Amino acid sequence: MTGDFQITKELAGETLTVKITGDLNVKTSPQLEEDLTNSLGGVKELILDFAGVEYISSAGLRALLALEKTMRRQSGSMKMRKVNPAVKEIIRLAGFLQVMTIED
Amino acid sequence: MSIRKKILAGGILFALALASILSYNSYQRFITMIMxxxxxxxxxxxxxxxxxxxxxxxSAQIENPLERQEILEAWQEIADTQDVMFIYVIEPFDNYNNIRFDINVMHTESEYTVVPRGYVQRTSSDEYKIAYRDLYEGGKKYAFVVRDNGISITGDHVTSLVPIKSSEGVVQSILCVQWQMDELDSEKILFLRRTVTTMLTVLLLMLFIGRWYLKNHLLDPLSALTDGVKEISGGNLDRKINVRTGDEFQTLAENFNDMTDELKTQMKNLAKVTAENERIETELDVATKIQASMLPKDFSVDGRADIFATMIPAKEVGGDLYDFYKLDENRLFITIADVSGKGIPAALFMVAAITNLRNFVSGLNDLKSAIESTNDQLCANNGGGLFVTAFSGVLDLETGILRYVNAGHNPPLIRRRGKTFEELPMELNFVLGGWENWPYVQQEIQLDAGDTIFLYTDGVTEAADTTGKLYSLERLKTFLDGLKETASAKEILAAVYDSLEKFSAGAEQSDDITMLAVKFEGRN
Structure with missing residues (x-):
């Protein structure tokens, strides 16, 4: 449900922690991308809390890829935390683990 | 019943009721007055x-024949000229129970004859008795008896009684004058008829004036409104309701006219938007068709491989693709891919992906280089940040060796003859168009005659039922394992699609469903 989708941001120094709640699909992913693109200025470390994410579609992967690229361009890093196994499997299959970090 | 008829019927009833009440009232007053x-x-x-x-x-006077005659003649004159029926003198006796006639005259035209002198009869009613007593004992100067109930044998009449009093005040006899009421009856009827006629005429006139007024000021505007609204609701929005009454009807009509104008504007806008939507939809439809037409449909590529593929697009134009063709005598190229996202951007990206793949695979001998070149090409022209997950393989129909690269796609399933479906051994590679200069890992596997490879996109495993539950890889594997090993590639795809349809019955297909199956028939 799009209505359940929520993004909570918390900036501590140069670390931005983003808590995502809801599915990352074709409807919600552009929201995430748009919302974060404007918040990444000066951020060195981006932490995505995936505890509330149960599903990620290819549109979600695309958003993750865009964020990863943005962070790399500004010499920062991106990490995903508390990733649900099903979501992790999708990310893994797309080969994304070779460019992205998932912390357990 | 229309308002017109209701008002008319109500008016008539009202007029009749009013006429009856007024007529009865004035009739009663008339009777009292005339009496x-x-x-x-x-x-x-x-x-x-x-x-x-x-x-x-x-006594002496009536005894004297001459004087008596004088009285009788005078009275006859009075009776005839004044239309009196009966003038008579009586003496009551026996406590007013009987009366004796002294002298009397009848109207000349009366059917009765005079009563002989000294004639005695019983007092005909108590009313007479009371009148007699009033005059004899009560000192009254006159009395009336009205007999209008139809029981008197001489017909309805009014009798006035006056005492014949001596100078000492002693009542000698009673002089009675009987006035017939036959005339009175006809007068009553005449009066009644005139009253009722006048009343009804006036009321009906009022009714028609009232009706005319109502018609002009209420019914006609109402009809104009009704007719206008009927025509408007029938679809004629150009119809204007013309009511110029200067009251609420005119306001209502004007409001209606404003409403139809507003409605017309809205409908024009809607038609415009609808036309625009239709145009977009038609274009999307064309895009879907163009996209579908890029996918090969001739599945009889080589007797050594039974191949079949389907791509069932979701409602929205998407970015799935499959591809297969022979690179040369013995090599069969197969691909399945899924572009991230949906709509025209995804469709365009899919076209770019399939075109690049075809170019590079045909030009370069080795799959890994072709995939890497395709990736670089897609990265170079990727403003939208899209990517595509792809599985590409080259099957040597002679040796049965399948060389493949999996670029972030779901691992295809393989069934060795006599075994169950398993995922192909898979090195993880990055998606296409996502990361420039990505070194892709190529793998290979030896196929034997009777082995089947099933390629699919996530439209299959992520098909949802009405509750949002996904079809899942487990269900797909179980279902495929349940199929006969003799089933052709086409039969396998048809069966899987049938199973998907049953699973997601009632739910909308949210993603393209793409499948490709190759059954290696073996070296000849």
Whole structure:
């Protein structure tokens, strides 16, 4: 449900922690991308809390890829935390683990 | 029943009721008045007749034939000229129970004859008795008896009674004047008829004036409104309701006209938007068709491989693709891919992906280089940040060796003859168009005759039922394992699609469903 989708941001120094709640699909992913693109200025470390994410579609992967690229361009890093196994499997299959970090 | 008829019927009923009440009322007043008139006339006549009598010598007077004759002639004159029925003198006796006639005259035209002198009869009613007593004992100067109930044998009449009093005040006899009411009856009827006629005429006139007024000021505007609204609701929005009454009807009509104008504008806008939507939809439809037409449909590529593929697009134009063709005598190229996202951007990206793949695979001998070149090409022209997950393989129909690269796609399933479906051994590679200069890992596997490879996109495993539950890889594997090993590639795809349809019955297909199956028939 799009209505359940929520993004909570918390900036501590140069670390931005983003808590995502809801599915990352074709409807919600552009929201995430748009919302974060404007918040990444000066951020060195981006932490995505995936505890509330149960599903990620290819549109979600695309958003993750865009964020990863943005962070790399500004010499920062991106990490995903508390990733649900099903979501992790999708990310893994797309080969994304070779460019992205998932912390357990 | 229309308002017109209701008002008319109500008006008539009202008029009739009003006419009845008014007529009855005035009739009663008329009766009272006319009775008073008749009583007064009867009394006057009685007094006139009384003037001919000498009260002190009354007995002698009527005994004397000459004087008696004089009285009778005078009275006859009075009776005939004043339309009096009966003038008579009586003496009651036996406590007013009987009366004796002294002298009397009848109207000349009366059917009755005079009563002989000294004739005795019983007092005909208590009313007479009361009147007699009033005059004899009560000292009254006159009395009336009205007999209008139809029981009197001489017909309805009013009788005025006056005492014949001596100068000492002693009542000698009673002079009675009987006035017939036959005339009165006809007068009553005439009066009643006139009253009712006048009343009805006036009321009906009022009714018609009222109706005319209502028609002009209420019914006609209402009809104009009704007709106008009917026509408007029938679809004629150009119809204007013309009511110029200067009251609420006109306001209502004007509001209606404003509403139709507004409605017309809205409908024009809607038509415009609809046309625009239709145009977009048609274009998307064309895009879907163009996209579908890029996918190969001729599945009889080589006798050594039974191949079949389907791509069932979701409602929205998407970015799935499959591809297969022979690179040369013995090499069969197969691909399945899924572009991230949906709509025109995804479709365009899919076209770029399939075109690049075809170019590079045909030009370069080795799959890994072709995939890497395709990736770089897609990265270079990727403003939208899209990517595509792809599985590409080259099957040597002679040796049965399948070389493949999996670029972030779901691992295809393979069934060795006599075994169950398993995922192909898979090195993880990055998606295409996502990361420039990505070194892709190529793998290979030896196929034997009777082995089947099933390629699919996530539209299969992520097909949802109405509750949002996904079809899942487990269900797909179980279902495929349940199929006969002799099933052709086409039969496998048809069966899987059938199973998907049953699973997601009632739910909308959210993603393209793409499948490709290759059954290696073996070296000849």
């Amino acid at each position: 008073q008139d008749h009583e007064r006339d009867a009394l006057r006549t009685a007094h006139t007749a009384l003037a001919f009598l000498d009260a002190d010598n009354f």
